[in-house]
Amino acid sequence: MRKISRITTQKKHKDRYNIFLDDGQKEQYGFSVDEAVLVEYRLHKGMEMDEATVTTLIHQDTLHKSYTLAINYLSYRMRTKKEMYDYLIKKEVDDEHITHIMEKLIAEGLLNDQQFAEAFVRTRMNTSEKGPMLIKKELMEKGVRDTLAEEAVASYTYDMQFEKAMKLAKKKFQSGKSKSYRQQLQHVQGTLMQKGFTADVVQAVAGELQDEKDDHAEWQALVKQGEKLLRKYQQKYSGNELHNKIKEALYRKGFTIDHINLFLDEQVDD
Structure with a gap:
């Protein structure tokens, strides 16, 4: 039967201890444990150690180290059960230990x-x-x-959604002044859907924006787009063909026919 001959503190890890065993003939390093395991099993000099006890202590220390890993992972933010399980798998923790650690964390209210x-x-x-x-x-x-x-x-109420969605929509409109109102509205609706707002909120925001349509800004946007198209097409087209090319392009961009015709009358020679 071996006995504990010395217990020393590790230099780099002050909360871990090296256990040395003596079999009556010579002393040699046996294993190391965390302070929590040392205290729980009341390890002390002269304590007898059979192989089964040593195996149990090593097992408990490994379990404690894995549990400490889990606690450290939780220290940054809350985790779901799946996140914790995946993390322990990644750290190559034994399945048996994972089950024990998960049950303990749930019982302690640390995983919910x-x-x-x-x-x-x-x-x-x-x-x-x-x-x-x-x-x-x-x-x-x-x-x-x-x-x-x-x-x-469910705590994300309709009113909260609408307020946030409207704020986002107005910001998008501010950054898209060179586009037609219809094009901007379509872009905003697509953005709100991608952001995860419900269809009724997106529809309500779109309806609200209808009342804020700025005809002057719409005309300025059309002129800017129209002049750009004019410079592009007048190098290859003229007359009715030039008119039609610009008209088709502006219509695809969401401008109204009335505004397009007005621009063509003012800016494009027959």
Whole structure:
């Protein structure tokens, strides 16, 4: 039967200890453990160690190190169960240990997908331009069940969506003044859908923007686009052919026929 002959603190890791064993003939290094394992098993000089005990201590120390990895991973932000499981797999933690660690973290309230989803939605609402559908998609990609994700995004009310979507829409309009109103509106609607806002919110925002249409800005945009097209086409076309080329191009860009004809009458010679 071997006995613990010395316990020393590791130089680089002050919370880890080297255990030396003596079999009656010579002393040699046995294994190392974390301080938590040292305390839990009350390891001390002179304590007898059989092979089964040594194996248990090494197993517990490995488990403790893996658990510490998990705690460190949680220290940066909350995690879903799937994120934690994938992380432990990546760190090559034994399946048996993963099960134990996951159960312990859940029991301690450190892994809770419902709490994660609620906090995630609050953060996204406060710090991003994303709508509920995109946020729900992100939650499900992180492993949150569909029902939990749906419940969490329910806190993203219609009024909150509308306010955020309208703010984003107006910003997009400001950056697209050289385009026709129709083209800008289509772009804004597409952007809002991509951002995950619901169809009723996108429709309501579009309706609100109809009332804010600026005819002067629309005319300025048409003139800018028309003059650019005129410079492009007049090198190859003239007369009716030039008129038609410019008219078709401006119509595709979303300008009205009345405005297009007015521009052509003022700017393009017959």
